[in-house]
Amino acid sequence: MNIVLLSPHFPAQQYHYAEALKAQGARVFGLGDEPPQGLSDALAKVLDGYFYVSDLHHYDELLRTCGQIIWHHGKIDRLESLNEYWLETEAALRTDFNIPGLKNEQMAAIKEKAEMKRLFQANGVPCAAGILVDSLQQALDFGESQGYPLVLKPNIGVGASQTFKISDAESLRSHLSGPAPRGGWMLEEYIDGEIFTFDGLCDRSGQPVFYTSMVYSDGVMEVVNSDDHVAFYTLREIPADLDALGRQLLSLFPVQERFFHFEFFRQHGDKSLKALEVNLRPAGGPSVDMYNFAHDIDLYHEWANIVLHNHFNTRVERKYFCAYAGRKQHKPYLHSHHDIVARWHHLLLEADTLPGVFRRAMGDYFYLLRSANERDILEAIAFIQAC
Structure with a gap:
């Protein structure tokens, strides 16, 4: 199969998708506006070709370039970015070149919140x-x-x-x-509540082959507008009402061969759920890495397995809670990086900076941790973010 990955260089972890496709025999082509010399070695070595355009927003240039790919390498079997920002561009290219996957006519329910809400209401899904x-x-x-x-x-x-x-x-x-x-x-x-997610991956028939849930410390709106830090973590057990509502949404949207990231409010008062929005791509930041750490699996590999063969071969077991704890440079934290490593090294998986485009919502710096004990995770988050 010929797979084109749109903007394969950003975010940095996107190269894992190319790597997984290549390992299973696909021919993988990158299409992006990063000059070739700017690609990481890890990405460059798994691409069968990279097609540079001056700006991914210039659709005519994308059309011409996809035409070149087809002329030189044959038909494009799949075209993906796995990134919310490029969903409409993907759909337009699939529509114009008759590539399997989401098309233009499906975008309204996926991108327009008013249409999304109309679908919720028409199907009895509680929402704001x-x-x-x-x-x-x-x-x-x-x-x-x-x-x-x-x-x-x-x-x-x-x-x-x-x-x-x-x-x-x-x-x-x-x-x-x-x-x-x-x-x-x-x-x-305005809904006063916690954000819970129902996230996962579907096969070609739209059946979930992997699913999980995360809970957030604050909503993204609050974090962005107050320039605060955020934390979230995966759950080892998915609440029954969240599972039922998440599966109902799966039946309403075109989730075939896709990651999904559904967001809900659990109201502080009566603890009931209300749907917030549907995203047909992986959750942001290092979330896929968190799913991998929490379940000891490789979802990059299994996504490629679904795309190429429609198989999911891993037994899923929710072994750990996996947490993301973000920090922002302007906040007066009580504990240094050295303090955090010394105290929580036995849980710590990763610590790294984030690209500037993500800092407002996710932080300048983050820590990933895991434990089979939820209390450990909550104590570690509190320690990392204490001011």
């Missing part, structure tokens, strides 16, 4: 009340009927960019006074 803003008066009427606080966010967006907690009508007027983002604004009720 919300509207696609048509006018200031409509938004003010929603605030009057729903009550404050509210959440204002782009209908089409990545992460928590331009996402705001709205405390009153004056704040709402202020935020709506400027130009709207692409796709318009979504205005929703």
Whole structure:
């Protein structure tokens, strides 16, 4: 099979997908805007070819380059980025070249929060009340009927960019006074709760061959807007209600041969779940590495196995809790890196910096830890992030 990976150089761990495909016999081609000399040795050595474009946002250039790949190497069997930012670009290229996978006509339910919410509501999935803003008066009427606080966010967006907690009508007027983002604004009720995820990988028929869950210390909106640090960790047991709701969402979206990352609020009051959003790609940062550490498996290999052969050969056992603890340079932490290593070396898996584009949501620096004991994980997170 000929597999094209879009932007295979970023984030850095993306090379594992190319490596896994190559190890199982695929011909792997990179298509990116990083000059060839900027590719890591680990990535360059597993690519059968790298096609450089000046800017991945220039669609005409991508069309021409995919045409060159087909002319020189034959049809493209799969095209993937495994990155939220490029999902629409992937779909457009698949549509134009008739490549299997998500196409243009499927993007609305995946990228537009209003359409996602419509699907939730039509199928009885509990979710936050919300509207696609048509006018200031409509938004003010929603605030009057729903009550404050509210959440204002782009209908089409990545992460928590331009996402705001709205405390009153004056704040709402202020935020709506400027130009709207692409796709318009979504205005929703504010949910007071913890974020839980239902994450995994599906085979070609859309059946989950691997699934897990994570719980977050804070929502991304709160972390970004307050420039705070974040922590999250995988669970060893998935709550029954989360499992049921996650599986219901799998039946509503085109998850075939894809990773998925579904986000839910567990409300602080009655502990019930409300769906937040659906993402048809892996969770961000080193999450796939965390799944691997938590289960002692290799999901990069198994993803490639699904793509090439539709097989998943690993027995899944949730052996550990695996945690991510982020830190930000401006915060006055009580414990140094040396202190952390000395105290938690027996749990520590990795410690590294993050690219600047991720710092607001995930931190400047992070630690990965694992333990079979949840209390160990919580104590380690508290130690690392103590100020």
